[in-house]
Amino acid sequence: MSSLSLPLPPAPRAASRAAAFGQIVRNEARLVRRQPVNMIGSIGVPVVLMIIFGELPSFHQPAASLGGLTGFDAYVPIIMVLGLTMLTLLGLPGPLVSYRELGILRRLSTTPVPPSWLLAAQVVVQLGIALTGLLIVNVVSVTVFGAPVPKSPAGLALSCLLAIGGLFALGLLIAALAPTANSVNAIGRLALIPLLFFAGLWLPRAIMPAILLDISNYTPLGAAVEAIQDSVQTGFPPAAPLLVLAAYTLVFAFLARRFFRWE
């Protein structure tokens, strides 16, 4: 044992482990920058949609059918969760599944750093993209297109965090279940339409028939749109959508942990 401990200098372990995590995050961020397709989907598409809707004069008329909201106001929360959905379905699980396919997670498990760190680093990087997208849509919708300043910024922040929680946990569950990077795309295409439908992309929640609205309330995107909409228009959102999002976060995270394979 004595000769074993000899070559290990008394390094400040906590600091060096933080440095190792920092290195992983740095390389994951580089990869995102060099393959910007996910950033285009999760930041570019929402911003372009917002500009198109913002430039349509009809979208700035309060409509009785939307409960007195303008079309633009009704669509900003939907556009926000649209960006998060792209990350959930592609940005987060895509790299993780390909790392498993390429044997990178396996390689990491032979080093002092566990492969879960790579997963954590992905979450950090994708969180950065998510927050950037949300911030751009929020700031530009208010400053450029005259959307109302959120009534409850705290409620909005909490709603966004819980929406990210529920959706990222879903992304990790997809990463756990998808056997190949191609199957991530297939799952994404299948899940995208129903998720976005209940967010109100084609039929805003304000004009959804009661039965669809009830279903929407219990979907991750429906609850997220409700919580964000309320935070912007009326004040701190009611407990129901927040609890729905929190429950999705816990359940998806539990299932992802349960089924995740490292090789």
Next chain:
Amino acid sequence: MATLDGIAAGSRELVEAPAAAGGRPAVEVAHLRKTYGTLVAVDDVSFTVAEGEIFGILGPNGAGKTTAIECAIGLRTPDAGTVRLLGLDPRADRDKVREIVGVQLQAGALPAKLRVGEILEEYRSFYRDPADVGELLEVLGLSAKRGDYYRSLSGGQRQRLSVALALIGRPKIAVLDEMTTGLDPRARRDTWELIEGVRDRGVTIVLVTHFMEEAERLCDRVALIDSGRVVALDTPASLAARARGGKSVRFLPSAPFDETLLTDRPEVSRLEHEGQHILVTGTGELVNVVILTLAAAGVTARDVQLDSSSLEDAFVKLTGKNQQKEGALA
């Protein structure tokens, strides 16, 4: 070529190496067993690797080599048996073992759009006392590729990068699974030189390989694994000698002679005619015996070829399989 001081466990350990050579083994594997359902991947595998040794694990495809190695480094939990790496249990002492054992697994890729230097810097940060990236790249002949994307590397360069990642933590034990598969002969030879250089700095090396030539050239000892068991464990030369029960000498006699002169000698076990040539099989100082005996009878042996049997012969004999062909197909 750059000095290897930077990547090996450090020359300061060399002082200890002679003492350690007779002491604690680097790797101890005892009665390892691993099954997947009804499939017995590893039946009963035991071997010991001394510090500073290059130890080869040979065997046909599906023999259980990789499973045995994965159990040995703690990636898989064996059903039975014990493993000690420099006295440590790879699962109970996981963190310590990860620090001192560098592993290159078969068929591992890396992100296409990371640069060679970025990948090495990342893995370097995982270890307490890592090698210098620039030095390691130079030794591996990858210096010019430091700024290149992984996807632009050739198969050989990717393989060398993979070996580099196994060595970046300056391990005391390096486990390399099919390290030169897919390399061209030149790159393979370069890699062998590198491995010898790493060993010369006191690192223990466990090689899983398909290539007989590689095992013969590099390994101090070889374990031949077949159907989950060690069927032979010896130096490559002894294994080869065992395969044919000795060596053989082929020659063209200058004149006919009494063959019992040779077959009566204790060193000679067999004499065969191959056209004009004669093939004598036996043991000991066979060449000297043949030439001196013939000279005493006034006969000269011309065109003498010493045909010592190879590790491949041993492999075929012990496993009944032709590894080289499988290797070429794999």
